[in-house]
Amino acid sequence: MAMASLKASSVATLLLFAVLISLRGLEAQTPPVAPGLSYTFYQTTCPQLQTIIRQQLQTVFNSDIGQAAGLLRLHFHDCFVQGCDGSVLLDGSASGPSEKSAIPNLTLRAQAFVIIENLRRLVHNACNRTVSCADITALAARDAVVLSGGPNYNIPLGRRDGLNFATTNVTLANLPPPFANTTTLLNSLALKGFNPTDVVALSGGHTIGIAHCTSFESRLFPSRDPTMDQTFFNNLRTTCPALNTTNTTFMDIRSPNVFDNRYYVDLMNRQGLFTSDQDLYTDSRTRGIVTNFAINQTLFFQNFVNAMIKMSQLSVLTGTQGEIRANCSRRNGNDLFILPGMEKNDDEKVASY
Numbered sequence: 255m256a257m258a259s260l261k262a263s264s265v266a267t268l269l270l271f272a273v274l275i276s277l278r279g280l281e282a283q284t285p286p287v288a289p290g291l292s293y294t295f296y297q298t299t300c301p302q303l304q305t306i307i308r309q310q311l312q313t314v315f316n317s318d319i320g321q322a323a324g325l326l327r328l329h330f331h332d333c334f335v336q337g338c339d340g341s342v343l344l345d346g347s348a349s350g351p352s353e354k355s356a357i358p359n360l361t362l363r364a365q366a367f368v369i370i371e372n373l374r375r376l377v378h379n380a381c382n383r384t385v386s387c388a389d390i391t392a393l394a395a396r397d398a399v400v401l402s403g404g405p406n407y408n409i410p411l412g413r414r415d416g417l418n419f420a421t422t423n424v425t426l427a428n429l430p431p432p433f434a435n436t437t438t439l440l441n442s443l444a445l446k447g448f449n450p451t452d453v454v455a456l457s458g459g460h461t462i463g464i465a466h467c468t469s470f471e472s473r474l475f476p477s478r479d480p481t482m483d484q485t486f487f488n489n490l491r492t493t494c495p496a497l498n499t500t501n502t503t504f505m506d507i508r509s510p511n512v513f514d515n516r517y518y519v520d521l522m523n524r525q526g527l528f529t530s531d532q533d534l535y536t537d538s539r540t541r542g543i544v545t546n547f548a549i550n551q552t553l554f555f556q557n558f559v560n561a562m563i564k565m566s567q568l569s570v571l572t573g574t575q576g577e578i579r580a581n582c583s584r585r586n587g588n589d590l591f592i593l594p595g596m597e598k599n600d601d602e603k604v605a606s607y
């Protein structure tokens with residue numbers, strides 16, 4: 255009898271261990287929070303923050319869902335260059351041309367910058383100058399995903415805005431070009447701590463949005479890239495009849511405005527737009543990941559969320575580093591004396607879209 259109950263209790267202990275281990279496994283899925291950031295950062299200083307952003311973006315997207323893609327890409331371009339410090343938002347200055355004027359950023363949507371600045375005004379009107387432009391950009395990207403049909407998730411907050419933008423060379427070195435192959439992508443993203451699953455998941459951002467012909471025309475001219483589906487090629491040649499047009503096309507032909515896993519189905523059908531997309535299916539190291547995401551949207555969403563939380567914490571400024579900008583496109587000048595209350599009174603009206 256005593257032996258039996260001893261056995262039962264050790265089985266129960268073993269089961270408990272198994273459950274704990276599997277829970278730890280799940281926990282390990284969520285990336286660690288960077289020192290200085292937290293999920294409750296604005297709980298007392300701006301409890302309405304996330305509601306303000308979500309509601310305003312819902313209004314924006316009701317009239318143009320395409321803006322969601324612009325905001326998602328903006329956050330990516332912010333984080334990959336010098337970390338998520340809002341540096342991509344800065345205008346150029348006497349110190350040189352801004353990140354904005356580097357080639358990959360020329361196709362960021364002008365409206366995305368307007369939307370971020372409008373969000374900043376709304377947020378600072380409600381909470382004074384407590385929330386950084388970098389955090390607003392990160393939340394806007396998250397809401398772009400959610401409001402396009404993607405997964406909902408929390409992101410750690412508390413980023414501060416950088417004082418300087420990166421040089422053109424640093425910007426170019428950190429944003430992979432669309433003609434990069436998988437080897438280049440894996441190597442360059444590994445430097446930022448991303449594994450191959452992260453790389454494939456992040457590329458799934460291309461499930462929404464558009465691209466200009468110039469970003470993929472090297473796959474159309476002088477002749478079809480043999481890894482591209484013939485019908486897809488024919489259609490793209492109609493959109494881009496010659497080199498160097500300003501025309502655009504959707505990136506995910508199956509569901510261009512919905513955040514889903516169809517991008518991976520496109521790749522399996524050789525209908526990926528960029529070399530950097532299509533080669534993920536050609537390369538044996540990433541092909542299986544593409545296939546898994548194509549057949550299991552939940553799996554894609556889980557991995558996308560993890561990779562986005564990682565990305566959103568790249569080299570963040572926290573604590574007393576940097577500043578909280580009073581205007582997202584300009585660092586606060588030394589001569590700018592703004593008290594939170596003054597900033598509120600001094601406010602301009604929210605620009606219309």
Ligand code: HEM
Pocket residue numbers: 320322323324326327330361362363430431432433434439456457458459460462463464465466467468469530
């Ligand atoms: C992995 C390397 C990546 C490369 C080489 C790349 C390249 C590009 C290029 C060339 C464009 C089109 C620009 C144009 O012609 O207008 C684009 C658009 C876009 N990218 Fe990426 N990208 C990458 C990763 C990402 C990531 C990580 C995200 C977000 C998670 C992302 C989100 C987007 C979105 C949403 C658009 C559409 C923007 C719009 O419609 O305005 N991309 N990307």
